[in-house]
Amino acid sequence: MEQKLYELQDMVKVGCGGCMGCSSCCEGMGDTIIVDPYDAYRLTEGLNLSFEAMLQNGLLSLHVEDGVILPHLTMNENNRCVFLNDAGRCSIHESRPGLCRIFPLGRQYKDGRIYYFLLDECKKSGKVKMKVEKWIDTKQTRVNEQFLLRWHDYIKAFRGCAKEKIREEGGETVMKQKNMLLLQTFYFTPYRDDFYEEFEERLNYMENL
Ligand code: SF4
Numbered sequence: 001m002e003q004k005l006y007e008l009q010d011m012v013k014v015g016c017g018g019c020m021g022c023s024s025c026c027e028g029m030g031d032t033i034i035v036d037p038y039d040a041y042r043l044t045e046g047l048n049l050s051f052e053a054m055l056q057n058g059l060l061s062l063h064v065e066d067g068v069i070l071p072h073l074t075m076n077e078n079n080r081c082v083f084l085n086d087a088g089r090c091s092i093h094e095s096r097p098g099l100c101r102i103f104p105l106g107r108q109y110k111d112g113r114i115y116y117f118l119l120d121e122c123k124k125s126g127k128v129k130m131k132v133e134k135w136i137d138t139k140q141t142r143v144n145e146q147f148l149l150r151w152h153d154y155i156k157a158f159r160g161c162a163k164e165k166i167r168e169e170g171g172e173t174v175m176k177q178k179n180m181l182l183l184q185t186f187y188f189t190p191y192r193d194d195f196y197e198e199f200e201e202r203l204n205y206m207e208n209l
């Protein structure tokens with residue numbers, strides 16, 4: 001059966017009453033909670049820490065997949081997110097990354113648009129219907145979606161390039177340099193006031209290289 005897809009104005013059964021007594025999606029996630037540049041910006045603002053400091057303090061880690069290095073939330077030795085407090089609550093709720101905000105929805109990128117689908121990992125019973133846009137709790141939702149589309153396409157192309165390059169002699173070194181440039185451009189260099197405008201400038205710069 002084909003998965004039902006939702007858009008921002010659709011109603012979907014996700015309201016889980018503030019997750020009271022449950023933190024299962026903050027545990028055992030390994031390196032899957034990838035942090036995009038907007039997430040990193042939101043974290044640096046919310047925690048008043050630079051991206052570099054978050055790496056040094058073990059709040060974020062770097063992970064290589066298909067030749068692309070991207071940051072993700074760190075899980076501690078008990079395989080719990082480092083931001084999960086002793087009461088089982090998210091200690092950075094206002095600044096949590098996009099993937100945490102949408103759960104138990106996943107994103108599907110299709111025909112230049114973003115659709116959402118319901119994951120069945122959240123077992124909380126009695127969930128209520130909510131509008132997708134309200135659930136994902138992100139300012140300027142549509143601008144954010146445009147950013148996500150741009151970032152998704154860029155990383156997809158970058159991954160494609162990495163796959164080809166690493167087959168070539170010396171390709172691994174080239175990809176290492178490209179990854180360092182990517183991290184420097186989109187993560188290590190602080191954003192000033194308008195994240196989206198500045199992201200676009202940086203993306204254009206990288207695409208023209
Ligand atoms: S699994 Fe569901 S109820 Fe539990 S923390 Fe995640 S979203 Fe909340």
Ligand code: SF4
Pocket residue numbers: 025026027033073081082083084085089090091092093096097100
């Ligand atoms: S950042 Fe918060 S919501 Fe996201 S996995 Fe960690 S504790 Fe859970």
